Amino acid sequence: MKKLIMTAAILGLTASGAAAQTATQDVNITAEVPKFCTIAGITGPAALNSTVPVSATGVVTTTLISHTVANATCNTAADVIATSQSGGIKSATSAASGFTNIIDYTGSATLGAATSSINTVTAPAAAGSEAGNTADTGGAVTGNLTITITPAQPSVPLMAAADYADVLRVTLTAR
Amino acid sequence: MTSRTIFAALVLAALPAASALATDQNINLTAEVPKFCKFDAVPTFGSLGNVSVGSASTAASVINVTTATSATGIMNAASFNFTIPATCNFPSQVTFLSVNGGLKASSPEPIASGTFLSRIDYTASLFGWNGAAPFSLATNGTANASASSAGTAPHTGNLQGLVVFAVNNSAPLAAGDYADILRISLTPQ
Numbered sequence: 159m160k161k162l163i164m165t166a167a168i169l170g171l172t173a174s175g176a177a178a179q180t181a182t183q184d185v186n187i188t189a190e191v192p193k194f195c196t197i198a199g200i201t202g203p204a205a206l207n208s209t210v211p212v213s214a215t216g217v218v219t220t221t222l223i224s225h226t227v228a229n230a231t232c233n234t235a236a237d238v239i240a241t242s243q244s245g246g247i248k249s250a251t252s253a254a255s256g257f258t259n260i261i262d263y264t265g266s267a268t269l270g271a272a273t274s275s276i277n278t279v280t281a282p283a284a285a286g287s288e289a290g291n292t293a294d295t296g297g298a299v300t301g302n303l304t305i306t307i308t309p310a311q312p313s314v315p316l317m318a319a320a321d322y323a324d325v326l327r328v329t330l331t332a333r
Numbered sequence: 334m335t336s337r338t339i340f341a342a343l344v345l346a347a348l349p350a351a352s353a354l355a356t357d358q359n360i361n362l363t364a365e366v367p368k369f370c371k372f373d374a375v376p377t378f379g380s381l382g383n384v385s386v387g388s389a390s391t392a393a394s395v396i397n398v399t400t401a402t403s404a405t406g407i408m409n410a411a412s413f414n415f416t417i418p419a420t421c422n423f424p425s426q427v428t429f430l431s432v433n434g435g436l437k438a439s440s441p442e443p444i445a446s447g448t449f450l451s452r453i454d455y456t457a458s459l460f461g462w463n464g465a466a467p468f469s470l471a472t473n474g475t476a477n478a479s480a481s482s483a484g485t486a487p488h489t490g491n492l493q494g495l496v497v498f499a500v501n502n503s504a505p506l507a508a509g510d511y512a513d514i515l516r517i518s519l520t521p522q
Contacts, residue, residue, distance in 0.1 A: 178521045179369035183376060183391070183417055185515040187496070189398035189436050189453055193508040196405050233406045233449060234442050234508035270446045298507045300447030332508070 193332035195232040197303055203227070205325075210247060210261060210309045216316045218261055223307040230269050230303035230330065237331045238293040240267040240274040240305075242324055245284030247309070249319035259317045260284045263309045267328040270299035274328075279310065294333075303328065368521035370421040373489070380495075383411035398436075398498070398511075401453065406505025408453065411498040419462075420489040423521040427465050427492060428481035429457045430516040435472035438509030449507040454499040457515055461493030471499070472513070483522060492519065 197203045206227075211219035247261040262279040267290075276290030305328055316322075372391045378384075387395030398411050436453035458469040463484035470480040496515065 178367060178423075179371065180518055180520040181370040181372045181419060181421075182519075183372055183517040184393040185376075185415070185496075185517065186387075186393060186395045187398070187436060187455070187513050187515060188387075188395065189401040189411075189511040191401050191406070191438075191506045191508050191511060194404060194406055194505075199405055201404060231406065231447070231505055233505050235445070295445050297443035297445030298447070298449050299445040300449070300505070 191233070193232075193234040195230075195236050195330035195332050197230045197328075197330065198227050199229045199231075206305075208307060210263075210307075210322075212261075212316065212322075218309050218311045218316075220309050220311055223309075225305040227303040227305070229300070231300040232269070232295060232330055232332055233298050235297050235333045236269075236272075236295045236299070237329075237333060238267055238269050238272045238274045238295065239329045239331070240265050240276045240290040241327045241329065242276055242278050242288045243327060244324040245281050245286060245288045246278040247322045247324040248284050249317060249322045251317050251319040251321070253317050256314055257317045258312045258314050259319065259322075261309055261312060261316065261322060263307050265290070265307045265326050266305070268304045269330065270295045270301060272296070272299075276326075278324075303330075366422065368421075368423040370419065370423075370425050370519035370521055372519075373418040373420055376415050376417040378413050378415050380412065380414045382413065383409055384413045396496075398453075401511070402506050406449075406508075407502045408450070408498070408500050408506060410500050412496060414493065414495045417492045417517070418490070419492045419519055421463070421484065421519055421521055422487050424484055424486055425463070425488070426481050426483045426518075426520045426522055427459055427462045428479055428516075428518040428520065429459065429468075429470040429494070430477060430479035430518070431457070431470060431472045432477060432514040432516060433472075433512070434475040434478050436511035436513045438507070438511050440509065442507040442509050444507065448504045450501055450504050451507050451509075453506070453511050454501065455513075456497050456499065458495045458497075459493070460495060461491060462519075463488035463490065492517070 249259040253259040272293035272295040274290040465482040
């Protein structure tokens with residue numbers, strides 16, 4: 159008899175102590191935003207063109223040439239690198255003794271606080287591409303990409319030719 | 334002889350009747366059925382717009398945005414709906430809660446200069462549960478923001494909702510892995 163009462167009491171306590179049961183469903187929503195860099199809002203902007211003035215007597219105008227490209231964006235820290243594809247503004251015409259077929263220049267590319275600088279004279283033979291320093295933007299950045307080119311007067315006369323050319327390539331690479 | 338008869342009668346009269354020896358034991362049986370709500374089956378996700386279902390269970394599911402942004406970091410549209418079979422044995426309240434207040438990156442990208450978005454907002458809407466008034470939860474960065482509505486009776490059936498991502502093209506999104514937890518609760522009142 160006492161056992162029955164005790165059992166009933168325990169059951170009663172258990173039943174009255176039950177809390178309301180809430181149902182919960184977690185929906186974990188994820189999205190990956192990939193890293194990217196764009197220049198002028200796109201990934202493959204058209205090339206810009208600049209002509210280095212050279213006088214009739216072979217004097218190079220050494221005035222700074224500047225380009226500003228709006229809306230350069232990297233949504234993560236990125237590397238800025240300026241690279242001369244030819245190592246200078248070079249002619250295919252071979253240089254005769256006492257002449258040169260290269261117009262060297264200094265250049266820079268700046269995005270945010272990151273600047274990559276190049277001086278093509280550091281490789282006088284201009285046998286291939288020359289890259290400037292790798293500059294880290296330190297974070298996501300959007301703004302103007304500023305590119306400067308300052309031609310240098312060669313120490314010897316320039317060979318006559320119409321094909322002096324180089325490509326200064328500015329590369330933004332998301333880290 | 335007469336005295337013997339009288340004695341026997343007295344003895345019989347003094348004995349209690351056999352029925353007077355019985356006694357009753359009543360056992361009062363009681364039970365309390367607690368209020369409960371439960372999800373009866375794994376949720377189903379439909380109308381998948383630019384999302385995929387990573388996994389689904391009665392406790393937690395995973396929805397992945399397939400292509401969160403364009404090549405230039407501008408947010409893409411995405412949406413999905415969900416149906417969860419559920420039972421509540423008492424009038425219940427359905428609640429949507431956003432743990433992060435939108436999808437946020439666990440390790441936010443530092444911003445060196447310029448403007449970047451760092452959150453993907455969405456609106457979660459209830460459109461079906463036992464007469465509960467439809468409601469929407471629009472995330473805005475506030476952690477643990479919630480919205481709720483009450484059902485009117487015990488119910489078993491489908492809880493249905495819709496999630497639509499808010500396309501904000503005012504700036505590119507900073508790179509990163511974005512996440513939020515949309516917590517769907519049914520609580521008996």
